[in-house]
Structure formats: structure tokens, C-alpha cells
Amino acid sequence: MNLEGKVAVITGSAVRIGRAMALSLAEAGVDLCIHYHLSQAAAEQTCAEIRERGRNATRVSANLSDPVTAAAVIFEAALSEFGKVDILINSASVFENKRLSDSTEADWDSHLDINLKSPFFLCQRFAEQLPPGQSGAIVNLVDWRAKRAGAEHLAYRISKAGLVTLTECLALDLAPAIQVNAIAPGAILPPPGEDMSYLDERAQKAPLKRAGSPAEICHALLYLLRSDFVTGEVLTVAGGEQLTGGRG
Numbered sequence: 001m002n003l004e005g006k007v008a009v010i011t012g013s014a015v016r017i018g019r020a021m022a023l024s025l026a027e028a029g030v031d032l033c034i035h036y037h038l039s040q041a042a043a044e045q046t047c048a049e050i051r052e053r054g055r056n057a058t059r060v061s062a063n064l065s066d067p068v069t070a071a072a073v074i075f076e077a078a079l080s081e082f083g084k085v086d087i088l089i090n091s092a093s094v095f096e097n098k099r100l101s102d103s104t105e106a107d108w109d110s111h112l113d114i115n116l117k118s119p120f121f122l123c124q125r126f127a128e129q130l131p132p133g134q135s136g137a138i139v140n141l142v143d144w145r146a147k148r149a150g151a152e153h154l155a156y157r158i159s160k161a162g163l164v165t166l167t168e169c170l171a172l173d174l175a176p177a178i179q180v181n182a183i184a185p186g187a188i189l190p191p192p193g194e195d196m197s198y199l200d201e202r203a204q205k206a207p208l209k210r211a212g213s214p215a216e217i218c219h220a221l222l223y224l225l226r227s228d229f230v231t232g233e234v235l236t237v238a239g240g241e242q243l244t245g246g247r248g
Contacts, residue, residue: 001225004029007082011035012092014043020214031056033078064118071121088126090119090140097153108155115159137225140167140182144242171232179231181224186238187211207240
């Protein structure tokens with residue numbers, strides 16, 4: 001895909017990896033719809049930085065805990081501003097380290113709604129609005145844990161495993177017009193409430209013995225979007241942590 005002049009929707013793109021991907025796409029010539037839930041000031045700042053790079057940007061607030069309504073609100077905003085959407089990136093995610101013994105129904109519902117149901121209905125909206133004969137791309141942010149069993153992060157792990165399966169199923173269903181791929185990050189940023197020591201500890205359990213950076217996720221994203229012969233793929237960017245399961 002030639003990215004110049006394309007339009008992308010990125011969920012959770014006011015902050016963290018979502019923001020980095022938005023700015024990277026703006027530098028590649030893409031106009032952006034920035035989705036956020038409560039981070040309005042950060043979303044406004046991200047839009048301002050996109051405009052500084054010479055691209056157009058709009059922002060929309062939607063609660064992904066209500067997946068069907070959120071998908072409708074996000075695409076209404078994007079189509080109203082740009083008239084089209086060429087790229088969908090499902091980046092927003094909830095991440096909690098809960099096991100079977102301490103998980104509640106609310107934990108389960110939160111992870112499934114935000115990490116799996118919302119991407120499903122956003123992909124549905126994306127496919128519906130794409131005109132016949134036009135090509136498009138979907139990239140889902142998953143996790144190396146999605147393909148490896150473990151007792152920790154249980155609801156999170158299951159929700160991301162479902163998103164991997166959704167990626168593969170939609171790569172079949174939406175071909176050849178829409179390429180559907182995923183990126184599985186490793187230790188890139190510390191989760192909310194943690195500091196850099198969290199990444200340092202994780203890094204020692206990965207073969208490359210270092211943490212990554214949002215820039216490396218952006219490189220993977222640009223590769224997937226620019227390639228015309230890759231679909232149904234999960235590109236792991238984790239320094240080899242997926243090989244050890246985080247156990248060193």
C-alpha cells in the first residue's frame with residue numbers, strides 16, 4: 001500500500017504505543033482519526049503534533065466497553081471528517097495480571113469487551129465502509145502471550161488469543177481486498193503503575209537481553225502496511241521473549 005494520502009483510525013492513540021504509531025503514520029503521509037476514552041488533553045496534543053507534520057487529524061472519544069456503540073461513533077467521526085478510512089489499527093487494550101483464583105466477572109467482561117469484541121465490531125464497520133474495488137488494511141495489536149499458555153494474565157491472555165484467531169479468520173474472509181495482520185509486542189513500555197525497573201526485569205528474561213521501544217513497533221507496522229503480499233500474519237516484536245515464555 002502506498003501510504004501517502006491514506007486515512008487511518010487507531011484506537012487508543014492518544015498515548016503510549018498508539019500515539020507513537022499515529023505520529024509514525026503521519027510522517028509517512030497518512031491522515032489520522034485519533035480515538036481515546038478519557039485522555040482528551042493527550043488526544044488534542046497528538047492531533048496537534050500530527051498537524052505539525054503536515055497531515056490532517058481529528059479525534060473522537062468512545063468507550064470500548066460498549067463495543068457496538070463505540071464502533072459506530074468512531075467510524076461516524078472518521079467518515080464525517082475524511083469521507084473514507086483505508087487503515088484500521090486496533091491498539092487499545094486493557095492489561096491486568098489476574099489468575100483464575102482472583103478474577104471476577106467484571107475482569108473477564110472488561111478484557112473481552114475492550115480487547116476482542118471492540119476489534120471485531122470495528123473490523124465489521126471498516127469492511128462495510130470500504131468501497132468495492134478499494135484495498136484496505138487492518139492491523140491488530142496482540143501479545144506473544146496469546147500463543148503461549150500461562151496461568152498469569154489469564155483473561156488478558158485469552159482475549160488476545162481470540163484476537164489472533166480473529167486476525168487469521170478475517171484474513172481469509174476479507175481477502176483479497178483487505179489485508180489483516182497483527183503485531184505481538186514484548187517488553188516495550190511499562191504498564192500503568194510500573195516504572196522502568198519492570199522493563200529491566202523483563203529484558204533479562206529475553207534472549208536479546210534488552211527492552212524494545214515504540215519505534216520498533218512502528219517499523220513493524222509500516223512493513224505490514226506497505227507489503228502487498230502479507231496477510232494473516234502475527235509479527236512478534238519481543239526480543240525473543242516468546243521463546244522463553246518470560247522465564248529466562
